Amino acid sequence: MQAVTGRGVRVMLVAAAGAAAVLPLPTATVQRWYSERVYGMVQPLLTSLSNRAPFALFDVLMGVVAAAWLLNAARDLWAPGRRGRGTLRIGIRTIVWAAALYLVFLALWGLNYRRPRLRDTLAYDRSAVTPAAALGAGQAAVAQLNALYDAAHAESPAALRAVDADLSVGFARAIRDAGVAREVVPARPKRTWLDWYFRAAGVDGMTDPFFLETLVADGVLPIERPFVVAHEWSHLAGIADEGEANFAGWMACLRGSPADAYSGWLFLYGELTRAVGGRD
Secondary structure (H helix, E strand, C coil): CCCCCHHHHHHHHHHHHHHHHHCCCCHHHHHHHHHHHHHHHHHHHHHHHHCCCCCCHHHHHHHHHHHHHHHHHHHHHHCCCCHHHHHHHHHHHHHHHHHHHHHHHHHHCHHHHHCCCHHHHCCCCHHHCCHHHHHHHHHHHHHHHHHHHHHHHHCCCCCCCCCCHHHHHHHHHHHHHCCCCCCCCCCCEECCCCHHHHHHHCCCEEECCCCCCEEECCCCCCCCHHHHHHHHHHHHCCCCCHHHHHHHHHHHHHCCCHHHHHHHHHHHHHHHCCCCCCCC
16 A cells, blocks of 8 residues: 655644644534533543643643744754745645644534534523613612622632632533533633733633643733633633633633632622613
């Protein structure tokens, strides 16, 4: 059998990535074989391992990939008599590396985007979603924030880089209610080199899709952190949609400590102020 050449491997990688990006997959199949089985085994293992590192492994991965790309690009551009071909080689390498990273992304987390949506699997009364209901929910949020204020602010904030035990218990209950029956290992909140980008883009947190870590912006206030962390943990549970991760994170906060619940209601209040009329 003829051996596959380096060029053949590159072509297969790019072709596989393209096919993975466009070929439709039945959501029920993704749920059964990927989210529940493959990802159900990968997430506890990877997050348990990355929790042992005091720094973000995602930062290391970014640094290694960027350094390798720059070194190869410099070699291609500075090689005698190969400047024109060097530019072409850089372009091809960029496409191939991007294809490889995309395939790893899909395998480790990204296929969760193709699982069934919570709005399609959880029973709820669609006719109850009305402007009047939004106003009522906003008033409930105000009442809860006022009731929880003293107890929430009397609590000592959880350590910045530790798993909040109360929030972890609330999260486990919330994802069971959301239909995720398997074990989900919560991740330690970590800082990242991307914090400058988080500040510029108004991002509070991110789930590292390669090592399944939870990355939180430095500017997040202690009273905001429980919801931000619970939202990112919801992504670790395989809930990829941002709105649905908000929902699962909110439920997790309500099942945690008073400070966790306050954080959840504070988030919901902010969302509902944009969903009701100006007068309300």
